[in-house]
Amino acid sequence: MEKILLIDDDDGLIHFLSRFFKRKGYAVMACTTGNMALERIVVEDFDLILLDYKMPGLNGLDTLKQIKSRQVKTPVIFMTAYGSTDTAIEAMKRGAYDYLVKPFERQELSRIVSEALLLNAQMKQVVRLPGAVPPSAASAPATGLQIIGQSKPMQEVYKLIGQVAEKDVSVLIGGESGTGKELVARAIYHHSRRRDQTFIAINCAAIPENLIESELFGYERGAFTGAERTYIGKMERCDRGTCFLDEIGDMSMAMQAKLLRVLQEGEFERLGGRETIRVDVRMIAATNKDLAKEVHNGRFREDLYWRLKIISVHLPPLRRRTEDIPDLVKYFLARFGAEYAKPVRTLSESAMAQLLAYTWPGNVRELENCMRRALLLCSGDIIAEEHLELQAPQQVQTFSPHNHEQLLESLKSKLELLIPEILRFSQSGIHANIIEMVEEILISKALAACDNNQVQAARLLGISRNTLRHRIKRHHEKHLMDTGEGKGGV
Template sequence: MLNILIVDDDKNLRYSFKKIFRGTDYNIVESSNGIEALKIVQNQPIDLVFMDIKMPQMDGLTAMRRINSLNKSIPIILITAFGTTNTAIEAMKYGAFDYIVKPFDIGEITNIVEKVIKSKGLESEKISYFVVNPEEETGERIIGSSKSMQDVYKLIGQFATADIPVLITGESGTGKELVAKALHLYSNRKDKKFVTVNCAAIPNELLESELFGYEKGAFTGAEAKKIGKFEFANNGTIFLDEIGDMSPVLQSKILRIIQEGTFERLGSNQTQKVNVRIIAATNIDLKNAIENKQFREDLYYRLNTVNIKLPPLKERDNDIVELANYFISKFNKEFKKSITKIPESAIKLLKSYNWPGNVRELENVIKHAVVISHSNILLSEYLNIPRSKNLIKQISSDTYLKKHIENEEKLKKLICDLARSKEGKLLEYIESITIDTIMHMQNNNQTQSAKVLGINRMTLSNKLRNKNK
């Protein structure tokens, strides 16, 4: 029997959990606060904890750290109605198994329990968007609630305090520097320097002196000693943006710093020692660069200890409106505007565009629109978006019809094959597979899944409950 501890000062929520697991083999233990939860964990076996963050006497984050100090093997799922992203990152950083936001679906809870039992690993539940600098309202922010961005937030939370190199990959304009800053902000080096070097913007013949510094007289024009970026970032973090553009000679020196923490300034034989965390980023395929002898394989494997891959904006449809709202708010302040509405026509245009320049391009488009707007509505005609057919995400009606017919024929054949093996239970089997597929596609959101399936949410909840019996 699985012992599940529910910690929340809201007795109605605790009752909801008891109702979810009624008739199962799970034993539900209740607690109204963190202090009481600690006593329960000390005095009886607990296999899984669902715990609210905002509670009197002791908040969920503090209680989680205390429980982890007693028994790190207990998975803790934090729950909150206040989905601030810095809290989400803190939760993951301090060992939360996962983090869910109210209101949640029954299916979401039961799926978590099943996955805890099976694998002790979970990747797909909802967090919230992440604030890079929670102290400043105008600080840069990583925006997005899509599944792919949830995965990014979790990686930031899990590896921020791990003092190892991180490689951030993704197309230009996806926000690699913001992720690097977030890793630094939530690391143990957060009070030290964060130094950015754009390797593509500096010619290779100058990049070496920029990174490692030089002695007086090292070359023509070196009239005084100058320390490089690595020395300047000592005990902090250095972000090597577009490292794929760095020459193999300099790559070998970066490898030496990772392995030994040493280098020499130009014009000097004296070895310098530094303690720096290296975060690198690139928009090129480094494996392909290795095959073409343009990037060192040994450096790749040292940098790629942790890889955070950022998705292109065209794969983040659900984040586009959220991003647009953020940029409108930002530029309202900058240009003293008061735009409060985006009409459906503008939203449709934003979502239909392919965004080859990713978030950076969207920011520039919104900036331009805000500047030229004369009212509180951001009209679609203000959006400087190319209407080129190859940049718009659409399929011709003929192509769509052809694909639809092909898929329908495949489906008919599949049903015929299944009819032989699932005789007497065919409809039940197809319904079960369909529900599972749509629930997975909608990240276990019952409301959205029911909408796709064309049934009401209560009907879907009943079907899920019957499936799990």
């Protein structure tokens, strides 16, 4: 249960807020002076603090300063009376997350509180890298998340994170959807020197184009119709902290220019403001787009691209690291098993084989959802194939360059799965057998696709006609030998 601390000398407001939060399922603690609250936060960790400015004794600003030196990460919402916006802005400069002007609407209160609680959860939920933990012991940590996977490409990712996390440089994270880009961004934050400062994530694709500037850089009162109060943007809120810009490939060119200025000079202006604001923000950006292509097509600034790309981490798709699947399965089953109070289950051999053979277009997210569903659907002890409900591999009708690559990937992952089995049961001669077999299939299918026209088939395969003829002859002879027809004939 999330815990909220109220600091206000107004009994009426405390009463109202306590009831309001308790009804929403939060635990509430109230203190009527700053000093009482400071004693409390030494012994108890809160998820959110609501702090009034005007109190007898220590005022809100001084209390805030003390709070920030103790529970640095707990978001503080500052409450002021109408007409004292300057104090509220000052509080935000000193690290308050947001402010409310009394009297406030329930709706506004709810919105700000849920935003702040989400931020609190994200900042405090540590993402761990697999350290000394052997893969067999991969299980859900008591709190926080863990990045799972011991495959070679993932080991490279961890090495890179280890190298860059503590350095104050910006990082670009690439990879298909669901490969764990956000998880990696959080891991970098938790392993950085800024781990005790704010971490704010912004999804550039989710915020409408006309709102993103004010969201990032804030605005002054009166900057546009409806701008009734000064709004402090996300960049200012994470001064000295880390800003995660998700889906950066979707950012407009105009915003990219402003962002580049923050990266290079550490400065910007609020919308409608004349004052230049200076910030020290570490930027972590992620995208599932090919940014080089975006630059080529004039949709992404080249200078920003190079600036971000200095350190880049690429997350491989799950189909290229199928050896991570058993550990991920174990991890998700342990996590969801605890979440739904269902004892940890295992997978049948054929269910695991199906997971290993699947191509996972939605990557780890798809596997996570698949495991959640399987756990809920399964009533016995073992998860079987029918609980997985994997999408049937899509029939590919056309050979566009895009699905051509996917087909090759799928072939590769199937070979990777089957070849170790073949090795297990074979004695010798495997190399020749497999290569011959693949070649034979390749040639016969190419001939079929070209109506047995050898010139066309050779061109399709990229070999000379002579080589093709030679191979066909050899395969033919081999068959005769195998069936015994050729014996004594040559």
